[in-house]
Amino acid sequence: MSFDTIFALASGGGRAAVSLLRLSGPGSGAVLDRIAGGRPAPRLASLRRLRHPESAELLDEALVLWFPGPRSYTGEDAAELHLHGGRAVLEGVTAALLACGARPAEPGEFTRRAFLNGRMDLTEAEGIADLIAAETAAQRRQALRQAGGALAVRYAGWAERLTRLLAHQEAAIEFAEDGLPNTLEAEVRREGAALAAEIGAHLADGGRGERLREGLWGAIVGAPNAGKSSLLNALAGREAAIVSARAGTTRDIVEVRLELGGVPVWLADTAGLRETPDEIEAEGVRRARRRAEEADLLIAVFAADQPPDAETLALLAPGTLVVANKTDLAPAPAAIGGQAPIALSARDGEGLAALRAALEAVAAERAGLSEEASLTRPRHRAALGEAAAWIEEAIRAPLPELAAEALRAALRALGRLTGRVGVEAVLDVVFGDFCIGK
Numbered sequence: 056m057s058f059d060t061i062f063a064l065a066s067g068g069g070r071a072a073v074s075l076l077r078l079s080g081p082g083s084g085a086v087l088d089r090i091a092g093g094r095p096a097p098r099l100a101s102l103r104r105l106r107h108p109e110s111a112e113l114l115d116e117a118l119v120l121w122f123p124g125p126r127s128y129t130g131e132d133a134a135e136l137h138l139h140g141g142r143a144v145l146e147g148v149t150a151a152l153l154a155c156g157a158r159p160a161e162p163g164e165f166t167r168r169a170f171l172n173g174r175m176d177l178t179e180a181e182g183i184a185d186l187i188a189a190e191t192a193a194q195r196r197q198a199l200r201q202a203g204g205a206l207a208v209r210y211a212g213w214a215e216r217l218t219r220l221l222a223h224q225e226a227a228i229e230f231a232e233d234g235l236p237n238t239l240e241a242e243v244r245r246e247g248a249a250l251a252a253e254i255g256a257h258l259a260d261g262g263r264g265e266r267l268r269e270g271l272w273g274a275i276v277g278a279p280n281a282g283k284s285s286l287l288n289a290l291a292g293r294e295a296a297i298v299s300a301r302a303g304t305t306r307d308i309v310e311v312r313l314e315l316g317g318v319p320v321w322l323a324d325t326a327g328l329r330e331t332p333d334e335i336e337a338e339g340v341r342r343a344r345r346r347a348e349e350a351d352l353l354i355a356v357f358a359a360d361q362p363p364d365a366e367t368l369a370l371l372a373p374g375t376l377v378v379a380n381k382t383d384l385a386p387a388p389a390a391i392g393g394q395a396p397i398a399l400s401a402r403d404g405e406g407l408a409a410l411r412a413a414l415e416a417v418a419a420e421r422a423g424l425s426e427e428a429s430l431t432r433p434r435h436r437a438a439l440g441e442a443a444a445w446i447e448e449a450i451r452a453p454l455p456e457l458a459a460e461a462l463r464a465a466l467r468a469l470g471r472l473t474g475r476v477g478v479e480a481v482l483d484v485v486f487g488d489f490c491i492g493k
């Protein structure tokens with residue numbers, strides 16, 4: 056593969072102590088020869104004077120690293136320049152790199168090259184993107200695991216087993232043509248069922264990996280004046296929503312971002328649930344109901360000094376956290392909607408810690424790190440679902456040729472997931488050492 060030589064600022068922009076410029080491509084070594092007076096020993100930092108290749112003007116004194124391919128991030132010749140972090144330095148060195156024929160990289164281009172050079176599969180590349188985007192410790196752990204190949208290894212294992220099944224299915228077809236008895240087909244069915252069950256178990260994880268990556272959707276619902284906005288503000292630790300004694304204050308959805316036990320949560324305050332002739336408020340109530348339906352994490356707030364309202368009771372579902380607020384005015388009832396409420400006073404903070412603990416437990420249950428690596432994107436779910444369905448299809452196929460075709464389709468679905476398996480290429484390898492005496 057012949058590529059351009061690309062460069063990009065790998066550290067953040069703006070004035071800083073150090074800026075990191077990264078370079079990759081076949082011309083990287085020549086660039087160092089021209090601007091840094093040669094290539095340092097591989098993978099060892101070396102202090103160099105950087106000069107413009109034409110004017111020879113001194114641009115910076117910088118740490119230079121040289122990573123000859125294929126043992127580099129991208130798999131190609133690559134280099135790093137640790138510059139002083141001023142804007143003029145960066146501009147001068149950028150001009151020097153352009154003069155050497157290198158070009159600015161596109162977003163994601165370094166990792167794209169790493170993938171194309173076989174340094175990682177698609178799920179590992181996604182893990183690196185997630186690691187850069189991670190905002191909580193649990194997100195970081197999940198991303199590190201994926202970038203480290205936890206999904207890649209598992210999916211590659213499945214692809215390999217599937218390839219073997221396909222090879223056996225093809226062999227069974229050959230045996231049948233030769234009129235030989237064989238047990239290969241029964242084996243394909245048995246193994247196929249085991250594989251489909253394993254993929255099914257991996258898929259039946261309640262979407263925790265996807266939720267941890269994207270954040271949980273939370274909502275606070277309740278009657279007007281129950282204290283929803285006060286509760287949101289107390290949880291957020293700031294005055295995000297307007298609190299007022301006037302019922303129907305919150306009309307639209309007000310959202311804050313919280314971190315609950317390492318899981319990011321988008322928690323929404325919603326309009327108080329009631330019948331209202333006010334058109335705008337009625338739209339707010341509709342939005343509140345919709346948000347409650349979509350929520351992964353629902354908090355239903357009742358005022359302890361009022362009887363529980365039917366509108367909010369109707370939204371209670373398994374897993375809903377029921378809160379009795381304003382316990383400074385009246386004691387919490389023993390049960391609301393069949394469950395013991397968390398007693399709380401949003402006004403003086405009483406009971407807030409217990410609510411937070413309950414919320415963290417729910418967040419951990421729905422989106423906490425599982426022991427085994429979870430899939431993290433809808434793309435993964437779709438491809439694996441497709442692969443499992445094709446395997447089932449193969450098991451049920453009335454003709455061996457159709458079974459083989461379905462197994463091939465399953466492999467293609469897995470191949471799309473990892474970006475790795477070219478079905479024909481794998482078959483070449485397998486058939487290369489698969490001896491059926493022919």
Ligand SMILES: Nc1nc2c(ncn2[C@@H]2O[C@H](COP(=O)(O)OP(=O)(O)OP(=O)(O)O)[C@@H](O)[C@H]2O)c(=O)[nH]1
Pocket residue numbers: 277278279280281282283284285286297298299300301302303304305306325326327328380381382383384399400401402403
């Ligand atoms: N005594 C007492 N008053 C509270 C408590 N929580 C909220 N309030 C008061 O109840 C009133 C309504 O509070 P909000 O937080 O605006 O209630 P809301 O449920 O968001 O109301 P809507 O926006 O109308 O749906 C305000 O006057 C708050 O100060 C509490 O724990 N104790």
